[in-house]
Amino acid sequence: MNMRKMLFIVIPLLFILNNAVSFFIFQSGRTVQQSYNMMLDRVLLYKQIEEKTRDNLRAINVYIMDRDNSSLGTYQTKSDELKELRSSLSAQTAISSTELMVRSYRHMLDTFMLQEADIIKALSSRTPLAYAASYGEAETTASFIQEEAYQLIDQELSYYQPFYRKIFVQTEVMNHWGVAVFILNTVLSVVLAYWISLRITRPIQELVRTAKQISDGNLQVAPPQMSAHSEFRILAESFDHMQENLRLLIQTEKESLEKDRLVKELELEVLQNQINPHFLFNSLNVLSKLALIEGAEKTSDLTVSMSNLLRYNLRKLDQPVPLRDEVEHAKEYFVIQQARFRERIRFVTEIDEAGLDVLVPVLTLQPLIENVFVHAIEGMEEGAVIKLAVSCHGDETWVAISDNGAGMNEQIRESLLHYDREEPVRKESGYGGQGHSTGLGTRNVFRRLELFYDKKDMVDIQSEPGKGTTVLIRIPAAGKGDGYVSPINRGR
Template sequence: MKIRTKLFIFIPLLVLLLNFIAFFIFQSGKKVQESYDVMMQRIFLYKQISFETQENLRFLSSYLIHQDEKNYRLLIEHKERLEALQTTLIHRRLEGNDALTLENYKNMLDVFLHLEQSIVQKLANKQFTDYAEQYNEIEKISTFIREDSQALVDLELSTYQPVYKQMLVNIARMNELGGMLFILTTILSIVFAIWLSRSIIIPIHRLVYAAKQISAGELDAHIPRINGNDEIGLLGKTFQKMIENLRILISKNMEILEKEKLVRELELKALQSQINPHFLFNTLNVISKLAYIEGAERTSELTVSTSNLLRYNLRKLDEPVTLREEVEHVKEYFAIQKARFRDRITFQLDVDESCLSQVIPCLTLQPLIENAFVHGIEGMEAGAVIQLSIQAKRNCVQIMIADNGVGMSEDVRQAILHSSSYSLSKKGHSTGLGMENVLRRLQLFYGVEKLVDIRSAPNKGTTIILTLPKRQRGEKDV
């Protein structure tokens, strides 16, 4: 059973049980309240009738004495209230001797209202001598109504007493049942929480503990087996399968590393059989000094430039350098090319000194300059120009390498920008680094994809623009 199904079954059942308990308690309390309201309405009715009877008698007396409009208006107002209470009393029913008492009470109230109406009518007709006997009689009836009201109240209380006792018994039973249901729901909640913890939380904690062991490098850690067809069981099986695949992958990687180690050892032995670079540097230095002694200063300078160029090219490519070092390396390279092309080429350098502390991957500018020589101006007989410009822009350094050579087509330009097979095949002559290699190392070094823009057209020359984020030596390098 899935976890979602378990939750949709047990939680609604628990909520329904709690709602049933609340509804049961509400209905029991409602019945008690209704019974109590009925009794209190009856008692209140008798008390109101008794009170309004006395008020009617009081205002009737005041009206007989003063015979003014105010007392008459008050008399009529209370008389209407008493008639309204009489209408409510008519619907009241009792049985046995109690019914006789209630009927007598209704008749007295009817006689009281009739005598009151008669007295008011005689006063209106100026019959002052005829209402004295009626007033004495209405006083007696008022006394009887007050006494019977109290008797009916006592009757209601005595009638309600067994009902009240039964109500107390029902309340006690209801409280007992409510307590039992509360204990039952509490036990069910605890059982459900324990079951949910054992089936969900505990397996997850075991998987988390195993994951922490594996993340610490303990690949032989015990993976708990989780039974069941729910999501936790599936997660446990998947996790176990993942660890097995990880162990197999690591085993294969170890084999690959061992093979690479053997290959590196073979490469090292092969390199050991080659000419020691320091021997070559020392030899070039001896040739340079000898040429200088013999008076061949240009030959000496060319030899020194070649030595410096070779030394720089053998540096580690993963170590960043400053733009100042790259510019000096480009000058050495151009000095060699100047000896080759002589007056056929002109090298223009425009450098902002504030940018020379910018760090950049080693061997970035010289391969691009070399690319301009090889593919741009090598076939020109005269007037060839290569320009290197380094300027500070807002939050970046802009490097521009331009030539006035043969240019390139749009297809070739797009192929270089998108690192296609064309750019991979065009490698330099001295470094062995093609343009694609240079551009890719820039992207990895700065962590930005769009650093390069190439502007070119056939017979219009080529301009390569590098827009590099500002970075000083010591900052984290890729």
């Protein structure tokens, strides 16, 4: 039996048992009360009749002495009250032992009321003392009524005495039973509560011990065994599945770590065969000075630009820089590219100095300009124009990079804007040169901007095939101060 069914059975049973004992005790008390009320009503009725009989005699006596209407009215009122008591006596059900006495009592009341009527009638006649005989008889009847009332009261008390004694005994027994049932219910409730709590807490404690062993690294511990009808069986089975999943996850993680270790070793071997970037940076500085000494100023300037570009690229990718540094870096990059393209390209800038103090992730502009060279204007023989514009618009700084190159279709534009997708954008007609793919470096810039400012929809692209492209970045003018930029690999 599971916990739910057990609670549905035990709790209603205890409730019904308590209510049954309470009902029997209540019913016993109610029976005693009803019997007592019936007896008391008859006793009080006998007493009231006896008193009202004497009141009637006194009222007649007053009327005999006064002979006025006020005394007569008083008598008639008391006579009516006696008649009402007589009717109440007739409505009462007498006990078997007093039935004859009650019948005789009613007859005496009827006789007394007739004698009273004879007294009133005799007082109306002109014969003196005509009422005396009737008055004497009424007094005698009243005394009989009084004696009969006392006897009836004694009979009632005698009749109900053993009955009440029996009821009291039964009530006492029921009280003892009530106390016993109360104690039994209390003991049963404590025992059942303890048993139910064990049924609940023991599986939980076993599961807690199993969880602690798993947290300590013991994945081979067996889960606690639960009854087939226990609600905790599902939880135990979930623990078993969790252990199995953890074992598989750890095995997979070990394999992944081993692969990463092998890759790192391979990268280390490759790195050992590469030229040290700082050595290359120092060598470029030496070449620049040598070219300047030999009179090759353009070569010296180009070498200096390459050195500055390399030095800028050696910065940490997780540190923000002012937009001013990014613009200067973009100009250095253009100087190097112009040495390759010469008069085929022209670099135009429209810079609002007020917007250059905002902080941006390092290497934000150069990858976008690089994509312009690779995918937009590389195939143009002449007239290529790249424009870099920085302007202030309210609480934002706008950075726009425009070109008059090949442009792109809507599919490529949407894919570049939805940079949360993983698949690269392949070369389409009218955008890019032969042998290139597009979208990886651009996506990296867009993603780092989103992480840096914790804001979406900062970038917009306007482009049509054959009509050039404009990339617009809306930067919050307040910047981000000490913001953190995840060092994402900026592959292209």
